[in-house]
Amino acid sequence: MISFLQGRIKKFYEDRITLLVNGIGYDILIPAYLLEELKRTSNQDDTLSLYISFIQTERQPKPVLVGFKNELEKDFFELFISVEDIGPSAAIKAITIPIRDIARYIEDKDIKGLRQLKGIGERKAEKIVATLKGRVARYALLPETEEPARISIDFRKEVEDVLVNQLGHKVQEARKMIADAMERNPNIRSSEELFEEVYRGQRQ
Numbered sequence: 518m519i520s521f522l523q524g525r526i527k528k529f530y531e532d533r534i535t536l537l538v539n540g541i542g543y544d545i546l547i548p549a550y551l552l553e554e555l556k557r558t559s560n561q562d563d564t565l566s567l568y569i570s571f572i573q574t575e576r577q578p579k580p581v582l583v584g585f586k587n588e589l590e591k592d593f594f595e596l597f598i599s600v601e602d603i604g605p606s607a608a609i610k611a612i613t614i615p616i617r618d619i620a621r622y623i624e625d626k627d628i629k630g631l632r633q634l635k636g637i638g639e640r641k642a643e644k645i646v647a648t649l650k651g652r653v654a655r656y657a658l659l660p661e662t663e664e665p666a667r668i669s670i671d672f673r674k675e676v677e678d679v680l681v682n683q684l685g686h687k688v689q690e691a692r693k694m695i696a697d698a699m700e701r702n703p704n705i706r707s708s709e710e711l712f713e714e715v716y717r718g719q720r721q
Contacts, residue, residue, distance in 0.1 A: 522545070523567075545582045570595055597649070624650065680695075694718065699714075701718065
């Protein structure tokens with residue numbers, strides 16, 4: 518079982534990175550909030566250390582590696598996927614905000630706050646609270662991370678670059694498409710979601 522990896526960042530993807538460790542490339546899934554932070558603060562070829570949640574079950578026979586910057590965040594993730602109907606893939610997509618904030622929503626029984634997470638409706642939010650309330654207070658004390666607004670700026674630029682440099686749109690046209698998409702859905706938290714909303718706008 519793999520519990521920790523240190524190596525060189527070979528490539529960033531939409532939901533994961535490839536980490537080169539002693540000549541072997543490991544594909545490691547990264548929760549959205551952490552991936553955006555890494556994209557802001559790290560470059561390809563930088564050295565990175567990650568605590569790894571190694572997942573292989575009957576329902577998930579192919580091993581999956583999920584990376585975190587510290588053991589507490591990894592432990593929270595493993596608690597989170599113990600909730601009924603929340604598997605590893607759903608959890609990775611749902612963790613779009615810092616873990617400390619999710620833990621606070623759980624401890625405060627804040628169903629509305631939990632419903633902000635991608636793919637979490639009212640029923641799942643209630644299950645999360647029922648399963649984890651009283652077990653996650655320590656994670657609510659994790660250090661505060663940078664404001665989400667900085668993440669927003671980063672993925673907007675990524676989408677603009679693709680629209681202009683790869684798809685041939687003019688800069689002003691691309692910026693208007695992005696601004697319109699963000700106005701329609703201000704809760705967008707990743708470049709993937711922004712591309713979906715831009716596409717939806719073009720189909721109207």
